[in-house]
Amino acid sequence: MRRDYQGPADLRKLQVFGQRIWSMASRFHLGELTWGFGFELLTRAWPEVPVALWESDGRVLAWGGLHRPGSLYLAVDPSHPGLTGEVLDWAGGLVAEPLTVTVLDTERHLIDVLTGRGYLPGDVDEPFLLALSRSLTELPAVPALPEGFVLRAVRGESDVAERVEVHDWVRAPRSLTEDDWRAMTGSWPYSTAFDWVVQAPDGEFVASCMGWYDEVNRCGEFEPVGTVSGFHRFGFAPAVVLAVLHAFRAAGGKTALVYPRGEDGWPAPRRQVYADLGFTPHARTVRYRHP
Structure with missing residues (x-):
C-alpha cells in the first residue's frame, strides 16, 4: 500500500x-x-x-x-x-x-x-556518477602530514562552525547552515568516528572527508571529500580518505565505496586520487527518459 x-x-x-x-x-x-x-x-x-x-x-x-x-x-x-x-x-x-x-x-x-x-x-x-569500490584489506598506511598539520576525527559541537566552513569550501556552491549540519549529523547513522579533517597550525580545517558506515553489510561510503583552495598538492585528500578507510576497517568493514562524477568534462584529479588508493569502477548511473 x-x-x-x-x-x-x-x-x-x-x-x-x-x-x-x-x-x-x-x-x-x-x-x-x-x-x-x-x-x-x-x-x-x-x-x-x-x-x-x-x-x-x-x-x-x-x-x-x-x-x-x-x-x-x-x-x-x-x-x-x-x-x-x-x-x-x-x-x-x-x-x-x-x-x-x-x-x-x-x-x-x-x-x-x-x-x-x-x-x-x-x-x-x-x-553521470561512477560507482568506485575497493576492499578494506591491505590498506596503505595513513601518510605523515607537513609539520604543524593535524589529521583527526571531528569532536562534535565544538567543531561545528569550522566543519561547516570546510564543507562549504569543498562543496561550493552547495552550502549548509550550522543548523543544517546539526540536523544531518544528528541523524542515524552519522558518527564522528568516520568524519575526519586536516587542521592547519592556525586551527583552520583545510581538508575533510565524511564517512557513512553500514555495520550490517560491513560497507562504508565516504562523501563529501575535498581540500580547501590553496592547500592542494600537500597530499591532504588521500590522507583524510585513508583515515576514514582505516576507521571503517576498525569498525569491522570489508568494503568502501565512493561515487564521483565520471564524465570526461568533469575535473579528474579527485578520480585520480581514488584510483591511486586502489578504487576501481563497478557500476555507473544512467538516466532513462520516457520519449
Whole structure:
C-alpha cells in the first residue's frame, strides 16, 4: 500500500530498507540515503519534494522521490520488481513533462521495467556518477602530514562552525547552515568516528572527508571529500580518505565505496586520487527518459 512520506521517522524506514536490500549492484548505500537524498528531507526540501513509500505490514518494499522538473529517484526490493511500475505511475501523475529516472546500470530489476515501458537510456557522455569500490584489506598506511598539520576525527559541537566552513569550501556552491549540519549529523547513522579533517597550525580545517558506515553489510561510503583552495598538492585528500578507510576497517568493514562524477568534462584529479588508493569502477548511473 502506498502512502506519503511523513517526516524523519520515515527517513529511518527508507534507510533500514536500503540496508536490507543492499548489494554492490544497488544505487543507494545507507550513506547516500542520508547525505544525498536524505539531507534534503532533513534540512529544507520536504514537504516540497513529493516522496512516497510502498509498504506491506509496515515493511517498506519500495519508495520514490520526485525532484521537479520530472526527475525521479527510486528504490524497489528486487523480490518485488512489479512495484517499479507503481512508482512510475505515481510519479508520472504528478508532473506534466516526461519523467527522467536515474538508476545504476547494474539494477536490472528496475531497468527491465523501464525499458519495457519504453524508457530509453540517455547519451553516454551526459553527466553521470561512477560507482568506485575497493576492499578494506591491505590498506596503505595513513601518510605523515607537513609539520604543524593535524589529521583527526571531528569532536562534535565544538567543531561545528569550522566543519561547516570546510564543507562549504569543498562543496561550493552547495552550502549548509550550522543548523543544517546539526540536523544531518544528528541523524542515524552519522558518527564522528568516520568524519575526519586536516587542521592547519592556525586551527583552520583545510581538508575533510565524511564517512557513512553500514555495520550490517560491513560497507562504508565516504562523501563529501575535498581540500580547501590553496592547500592542494600537500597530499591532504588521500590522507583524510585513508583515515576514514582505516576507521571503517576498525569498525569491522570489508568494503568502501565512493561515487564521483565520471564524465570526461568533469575535473579528474579527485578520480585520480581514488584510483591511486586502489578504487576501481563497478557500476555507473544512467538516466532513462520516457520519449
